[in-house]
Amino acid sequence: MEEYIPLLLTKYNYWVYITLMMIGLWAMIAKNNLVKKIVGMNIFQTAIILFYVSIGAKYGGTIPIIQHGPGHGHGAAQIKALAYINPLPHVLMLTAIVVSVATLGVALALVIKIHRRHRTLEEDEILEQLRES
Amino acid sequence: MIWQIDLAVLLLVVICAVGALAVKDLMGAAILFGAYSFLMCILWAVMGAVDVAFTEASVGAGVSTVFFVAAVFRTSRRTKD
Numbered sequence: 001m002e003e004y005i006p007l008l009l010t011k012y013n014y015w016v017y018i019t020l021m022m023i024g025l026w027a028m029i030a031k032n033n034l035v036k037k038i039v040g041m042n043i044f045q046t047a048i049i050l051f052y053v054s055i056g057a058k059y060g061g062t063i064p065i066i067q068h069g070p071g072h073g074h075g076a077a078q079i080k081a082l083a084y085i086n087p088l089p090h091v092l093m094l095t096a097i098v099v100s101v102a103t104l105g106v107a108l109a110l111v112i113k114i115h116r117r118h119r120t121l122e123e124d125e126i127l128e129q130l131r132e133s
Numbered sequence: 134m135i136w137q138i139d140l141a142v143l144l145l146v147v148i149c150a151v152g153a154l155a156v157k158d159l160m161g162a163a164i165l166f167g168a169y170s171f172l173m174c175i176l177w178a179v180m181g182a183v184d185v186a187f188t189e190a191s192v193g194a195g196v197s198t199v200f201f202v203a204a205v206f207r208t209s210r211r212t213k214d
Binding site: 023024033046050058059063085089098105112121 | 134136139140143146147150151153154159162163166169170173176177180181182183184185188189192193196197200201203204205207208209211212213214
């Protein structure tokens with residue numbers, strides 16, 4: 001049991017990621033206002049991006065730009081991959097950020113459409129109007 | 134990665150997320166969500182993901198906040214929860 005305690009304490013990024021993910025999921029399910037639901041969806045997405053960036057991060061690593069690489073006139077310098085942060089999750093998450101903004105735009109356009117027809121953003125009032133008609 | 138800055142910003146991120154969902158005004162929610170996105174940007178700069186950080190600062194925090202403010206202006210600020 002005791003060997004797990006430092007493991008739990010040093011991986012605090014993952015705990016915050018799980019917390020943010022559950023906050024976003026709760027907002028998507030339990031909130032009544034449609035814009036609040038969209039805010040929850042965005043928090044969920046950034047939580048997943050936080051998870052992926054945390055995978056690549058390391059203590060004592062530098063940013064993934066090669067210093068004194070070959071072809072700079074220093075001879076064939078050895079590249080130590082261990083000293084650099086892993087850039088693969090970063091590149092994947094660049095796509096995820098752009099996709100999240102596109103999702104946000106479509107969702108807000110739908111919200112504006114719904115508000116034009118029903119004059120409200122509350123889910124229960126919209127459902128009541130739909131039931132009456 | 135400097136863990137003191139990392140931990141402090143993570144705490145602020147969670148506070149901003151809860152605040153954006155708890156405030157009873159949609160404009161306040163939009164502004165708090167913008168603050169949340171900028172804190173996320175700081176977090177990624179701390180973790181060494183500089184390309185993700187500046188994409189988040191321009192696209193996530195800038196454009197998303199403008200979208201939210203525009204949508205709230207075109208609909209209503211009222212919210213029940």
